[in-house]
Amino acid sequence: MARVSQEHLDARRRQILDGAARLFARNGFHATSMQDVLKEVDLSAGAVYRYFSGKDELIAAIVKEVLGEIRAAFADVTRQSPPPPPDLLVGLVLGRTLRVWSSLNVAGEPLFPQLIMQVWAETVRNEELAAVLTEVYTELRESWVLAVEAYQDAGMMRSDIPADHVARTMIATVQGFVAQQALFGGVPVEVLQDGLRALMSMPADA
Template identity: 30%
Template sequence: MPRISPERRQARREQIARAAVEQFAARGIHSTSMANIIDASGLSAGALYTHFTGKDEIITYVARTTVSGIFTGFSELLHRSPPPSPGALMERITERIDSADVPVGFIVQVWSEAVTNPTVRDAANEVYGEAFGFLHQYSRSWLSTAGGLDGQQADAQAPRQARLFISLIYAHILQSSMLDSYETPTFLDDVAGLFPSG
């Protein structure tokens, strides 16, 4: 049997993930079966199971890659002095969320699944940890430059600001997935005053 190149393997995983997300968005996670995902992917069951062991693994893969995609390229912001303002960073993050290939409703479904599914819960905690790690570093950098705090003060304040960022990101995801009247620009205007202005 010929070996599949890493690029081809990754392309197949993405194909399966896209098909699964379409099914999750249309049916909900609980109502989507592996048979639904197999049919939507256009692959055989054998081909699909060489890439994923089951629905939980697909869910966790999509959740991880979605969050990674939101923060891709943002690490360079940590090397700017000063880094962009918290409001500007929130604007960039919400733009990434709003333009992602994965509907925000899927992320909310993942949170719901994580309440009772240990595998998905582990992935959700991993995703949170990665996002918090970046936002903690960013907050430390912002507070010690444009925020006007000394190093010790910035160290003490950074975790709190990172948690605020996470809460606002989650609020944006939840509201944009559920509320017809929700508008991202209004949300960004409302939260602008929550961060130190420097």
């Protein structure tokens, strides 16, 4: 019997993850069955269960991959000193993340925001995934604090506001934008960038 290449195994695993992620984004984790996944990816049960023991393992893999990609995207763009201005930084991170998960796009509309909402909801009931989310959030906040401190040192941002306060606010801004996209339809990342740019232009005594 011919040996299956690692590339083939990786491609098949990717096929399963992408198909399951589309279903989870559209219908939610718990309204989606493994039978739904099998139908979506057009594979036999044996082929899918070779990679994942069941739906919980599939959910965990997707959650960890989504959060890991967000962490990696942010780490890449904050390596500069000082980092790009906040509006550009947010656009770079969101833009890269949406591109990576472009396989979830349906009729030109990204389903990634809906998937993120499902991920947040799932962590409420799953302690293991909640720990992963907490770890990623803590790491992002620490990275944002370093970025803000770099802005302050470069004279790009007020230095009398604690960097941690700015970090939490920027993360909340991104989370809110993702929630708006999921609930009310897709909006270009440039809208968020324009809004941040306008807020940053306000005088300190406004």
